[in-house]
Amino acid sequence: MSALDSAFLSRLHAAAPGGVIDDPAERLTYESDALVHLRATPGAVVLPASAAEVQAVVRLCHERGVPFIARGHGTGLSGGALPHPDGVLIGLARLNRILDVDVPNLRVTVEPGVTNLDITRRVAPFGCYYAPDPSSQSVCSIGGNIAENSGGAHCLKYGFTVHHVLSVEAVLPDGTLTTIGSSALDAPGLDLLGVLVGSEGTLAVVTKAALRILRRPEAVLTLLAGFPSIDAAGDAVSAIIGHGIIPAAVEMMDRLTIDAAEASVQPNFPKTSAVLIVELDGPQSEVDDLFVTVERVCRQAGAETVEIARDQGQRERIWKGRKAAFAAMGRVSPNYYVQDGVVPRTRLSEVLRRIRDLEARSGLRIGNVFHAGDGNLHPLICYDEAIPGQAQHAEAVASEILQYCIDAGGAITGEHGVGADKKSYMSKMFADADLDTMQLVRCAFDPANLCNPGKVFPTPRLCGEVPGPYRQHPVERAGLGERF
Amino acid sequence: MAASHTAPVTAADMAAALADAARASRRVVPVGAATKLAWHDDPFETADTLSTRGLLDGFAHYAGDLVATIPAGMTLAEANARLAAAGQWLPVDPLFADRATIGGIVATNDSGPRRYRHGAPRDLIVGIEVALADGRVVHAGGRVVKNVAGYDLSRLFCGSHGSLGVVTSATFKLVPLAADSCTLVARLPTLAAALACAQALAHSPLTPSAIELQAPDPVLLIRFETTATARTQMLAATNALLQPSGAETQVVHGDAEHAVWTDHDRRISASTHTLLKVSVLPSAAVRVFTAWTPGVQWAANGRAALGVFVVRLQGTADHVATEISRLRRAAELAHGHLTMLDAPPDVKRLAGPSPEAPAAALMQAVKARFDPHAVLRRVCDGR
Numbered sequence: 001m002s003a004l005d006s007a008f009l010s011r012l013h014a015a016a017p018g019g020v021i022d023d024p025a026e027r028l029t030y031e032s033d034a035l036v037h038l039r040a041t042p043g044a045v046v047l048p049a050s051a052a053e054v055q056a057v058v059r060l061c062h063e064r065g066v067p068f069i070a071r072g073h074g075t076g077l078s079g080g081a082l083p084h085p086d087g088v089l090i091g092l093a094r095l096n097r098i099l100d101v102d103v104p105n106l107r108v109t110v111e112p113g114v115t116n117l118d119i120t121r122r123v124a125p126f127g128c129y130y131a132p133d134p135s136s137q138s139v140c141s142i143g144g145n146i147a148e149n150s151g152g153a154h155c156l157k158y159g160f161t162v163h164h165v166l167s168v169e170a171v172l173p174d175g176t177l178t179t180i181g182s183s184a185l186d187a188p189g190l191d192l193l194g195v196l197v198g199s200e201g202t203l204a205v206v207t208k209a210a211l212r213i214l215r216r217p218e219a220v221l222t223l224l225a226g227f228p229s230i231d232a233a234g235d236a237v238s239a240i241i242g243h244g245i246i247p248a249a250v251e252m253m254d255r256l257t258i259d260a261a262e263a264s265v266q267p268n269f270p271k272t273s274a275v276l277i278v279e280l281d282g283p284q285s286e287v288d289d290l291f292v293t294v295e296r297v298c299r300q301a302g303a304e305t306v307e308i309a310r311d312q313g314q315r316e317r318i319w320k321g322r323k324a325a326f327a328a329m330g331r332v333s334p335n336y337y338v339q340d341g342v343v344p345r346t347r348l349s350e351v352l353r354r355i356r357d358l359e360a361r362s363g364l365r366i367g368n369v370f371h372a373g374d375g376n377l378h379p380l381i382c383y384d385e386a387i388p389g390q391a392q393h394a395e396a397v398a399s400e401i402l403q404y405c406i407d408a409g410g411a412i413t414g415e416h417g418v419g420a421d422k423k424s425y426m427s428k429m430f431a432d433a434d435l436d437t438m439q440l441v442r443c444a445f446d447p448a449n450l451c452n453p454g455k456v457f458p459t460p461r462l463c464g465e466v467p468g469p470y471r472q473h474p475v476e477r478a479g480l481g482e483r484f
Numbered sequence: 485m486a487a488s489h490t491a492p493v494t495a496a497d498m499a500a501a502l503a504d505a506a507r508a509s510r511r512v513v514p515v516g517a518a519t520k521l522a523w524h525d526d527p528f529e530t531a532d533t534l535s536t537r538g539l540l541d542g543f544a545h546y547a548g549d550l551v552a553t554i555p556a557g558m559t560l561a562e563a564n565a566r567l568a569a570a571g572q573w574l575p576v577d578p579l580f581a582d583r584a585t586i587g588g589i590v591a592t593n594d595s596g597p598r599r600y601r602h603g604a605p606r607d608l609i610v611g612i613e614v615a616l617a618d619g620r621v622v623h624a625g626g627r628v629v630k631n632v633a634g635y636d637l638s639r640l641f642c643g644s645h646g647s648l649g650v651v652t653s654a655t656f657k658l659v660p661l662a663a664d665s666c667t668l669v670a671r672l673p674t675l676a677a678a679l680a681c682a683q684a685l686a687h688s689p690l691t692p693s694a695i696e697l698q699a700p701d702p703v704l705l706i707r708f709e710t711t712a713t714a715r716t717q718m719l720a721a722t723n724a725l726l727q728p729s730g731a732e733t734q735v736v737h738g739d740a741e742h743a744v745w746t747d748h749d750r751r752i753s754a755s756t757h758t759l760l761k762v763s764v765l766p767s768a769a770v771r772v773f774t775a776w777t778p779g780v781q782w783a784a785n786g787r788a789a790l791g792v793f794v795v796r797l798q799g800t801a802d803h804v805a806t807e808i809s810r811l812r813r814a815a816e817l818a819h820g821h822l823t824m825l826d827a828p829p830d831v832k833r834l835a836g837p838s839p840e841a842p843a844a845a846l847m848q849a850v851k852a853r854f855d856p857h858a859v860l861r862r863v864c865d866g867r
């Protein structure tokens with residue numbers, strides 16, 4: 001083994017006593033994240049018990065030029081936590097304490113291995129919750145959420161992870177422990193936190209985070225409407241927003257995913273071509289007022305059924321149907337591929353039409369379940385890996401859908417990240433100069449390219465030295481275009 | 485050589501001008517409407533300026549998507565006038581909102597009372613175009629609200645004060661204009677009571693778009709932008725919440741409401757004195773507002789429930805500098821910090837530099853990668 005010789009491993013043991021996973025069978029767990037077709041055996045796996053141990057591990061890696069990859073709970077869907085065969089996988093699962101709950105200031109301080117939903121559970125007795133709610137919230141970690149800038153159904157109104165992180169403590173790739181951002185707003189200097197969130201573990205290892213929590217709204221009203229077509233449901237979404245209403249969530253499912261959800265968790269959804277879930281929250285009077293408009297708009301757009309959940313039980317049933325959609329595809333297809341792309345909301349109908357044509361042309365069934373409010377599509381491409389070539393065919397279909405998103409002026413990922421999976425698509429969305437500029441940030445944080453290398457960017461940038469701030473020689477200055 | 489002034493009309497020309505400056509080893513300061521140029525500890529009076537006022541092309545309103553791309557030279561007022569045609573707006577209300585340009589608002593990440601509901605520019609931006617010191621024009625983000633492809637450089641440029649490049653256009657998510665707006669003006673007996681009421685409101689089920697403090701004579705401006713029925717009920721609930729504190733309240737709508745908010749801004753922006761921003765944990769804000777240095781006149785406006793206050797000081801340079809030191813310590817005790825916005829040179833000198841930001845070395849490293857020859861302004865990180 002190259003870099004990870006026995007001398008290195010014994011120092012690794014010293015850096016995180018009792019934290020190194022020696023058992024090869026146990027190491028198998030860490031071969032992939034939830035994007036299981038991308039796998040690698042990590043050179044070493046370590047589960048530090050404190051920020052100081054994380055720091056000691058990173059320092060060692062930095063000193064020896066060994067790549068390291070942070071891992072939360074491994075639910076990522078883009079291979080972001082894919083290990084490096086000659087590198088160290090740093091699992092943050094043991095850093096799982098909620099360190100502080102400050103209700104007066106609506107803040108919590110947590111370690112990165114805390115599970116998203118545990119924060120809400122912890123602050124619920126105070127009438128508070130943590131807003132970003134990825135469907136995986138009962139299993140994913142805050143560290144992973146920060147790395148991916150995770151979103152969820154309620155991000156339409158409340159924003160993504162980046163809107164809820166106030167500061168982090170992080171170990172930089174050279175082993176320095178630092179604080180980025182501050183618990184009070186508007187930390188002085190550059191907004192490095194804004195760029196760290198969503199950097200997919202390529203800039204630093206987060207060891208602590210201060211997060212905003214919110215007061216639970218007084219009222220929540222959920223509506224489930226069945227439509228004769230996706231287009232009609234899409235028209236309803238446009239009309240709701242056209243009326244100046246930003247619901248807390250707007251989710252859409254097509255017939256295939258409705259059937260799958262029905263087979264799996266029996267949410268009792270209408271058997272229509274599409275359903276829309278619209279949730280309003282806020283003060284009771286406002287919710288009641290706006291709800292009248294939402295219901296009217298849905299009916300005008302052709303809703304065949306409208307069901308209103310007025311209590312927690314009914315609401316939970318509706319959301320269960322929505323949240324089960326991914327997993328439920330297993331009921332209608334042996335395998336499926338989850339794509340994640342974004343289109344401007346006004347282009348939804350057009351892109352969905354292209355997806356339907358593709359479905360007909362490819363012979364693979366494609367389910368659609370998506371965050372309709374913000375145009376984030378999650379096509380589920382059904383295939384059977386037992387049929388030779390079909391997995392590759394599904395991948396090609398998934399890739400074509402991304403092209404539709406790009407054509408419509410959208411994005412190649414709305415929440416699952418680029419990771420190892422989509423890095424080759426980055427050049428379709430960004431010019432070389434754009435990617436090069438992003439990597440200037442990478443070079444500032446991690447000039448040696450050791451922190452989760454090989455992710456996000458199609459080609460790594462050679463960082464080189466930074467020239468001194470004031471160069472003396474005018475001839476040299478004239479050549480700066482090449483040096484940059 | 486006398487300072488020059490250039491006003492390119494395209495992003496490409498802006499980038500070329502930056503590259504020229506780099507080649508000639510001249511330092512340049514990007515300038516919009518020049519309302520917040522002094523909000524930086526670097527002197528700017530003698531530097532070459534690169535005006536963004538010529539960057540007016542490329543405005544695009546994607547109304548159905550609640551998104552707009554706005555060129556850097558356009559004023560917020562003009563952008564919002566255009567967006568209003570479709571019943572939408574870019575929900576930021578920074579100081580000098582009538583004159584401030586989009587580029588300047590992004591570069592300072594400045595916001596105002598309605599930050600309470602809508603956030604700061606960094607919370608609303610979804611894409612950016614910038615001209616870099618090496619002559620390139622680059623993009624990040626896009627024109628969709630949800631997008632995690634690549635690093636979020638848009639946010640990095642928010643509040644960068646022209647230290648990394650020149651913002652040439654920005655894309656934001658928008659919000660619908662409210663159907664109805666009114667403001668409850670509450671006079672309270674003490675500042676402590678006003679701050680306590682602001683906290684109580686923030687913890688109530690009510691959803692005002694602003695909870696704004698005026699000091700030293702304690703007043704809260706509480707704005708509701710919702711449906712007419714909801715407004716009536718929320719006003720009643722707010723009154724009930726404020727009464728035990730001895731509040732005298734009055735509700736204003738329409739022109740009167742507009743006047744209240746215009747006056748609110750003027751309290752801070754009308755005269756050129758020392759202007760500071762104090763950010764603290766909201767529950768500790770009361771600590772900041774005690775024991776003022778004798779001989780200093782002061783006024784403050786602030787997002788009471790967010791813990792962000794803009795403070796104006798007036799007095800002799802000595803007195804003001806002493807007060808700045810006191811405020812700095814008070815802010816630190818309240819887990820926050822003080823940022824110097826504008827101040828006369830002698831005050832800046834006497835008050836000394838801000839303490840270094842925790843990640844200052846990293847900020848310098850980023851700056852050095854974007855602007856290796858230090859053509860642009862320094863990073864305001866307290867160094």
Ligand SMILES: Cc1cc2nc3c(=O)[nH]c(=O)nc-3n(C[C@H](O)[C@H](O)[C@H](O)COP(=O)(O)OP(=O)(O)OC[C@H]3O[C@@H](n4cnc5c(N)ncnc54)[C@H](O)[C@@H]3O)c2cc1C
Binds near residue numbers: 140
């Ligand atoms: C069924 C299912 C549903 C999902 N639904 C959603 C959804 O609705 N919305 C959504 O946004 N995502 C969703 N996801 C994706 C996934 O849950 C999120 O990306 C999540 O944030 C990953 O968290 P994790 O702890 O599992 O991270 P991991 O998979 O372990 O890691 C993800 C990335 O984060 C980095 N990382 C982890 N911890 C740290 C740290 N402490 N410091 C620095 N970098 C770190 C890793 O290097 C990697 O690049 C879903 C996934 C599944 C399986």
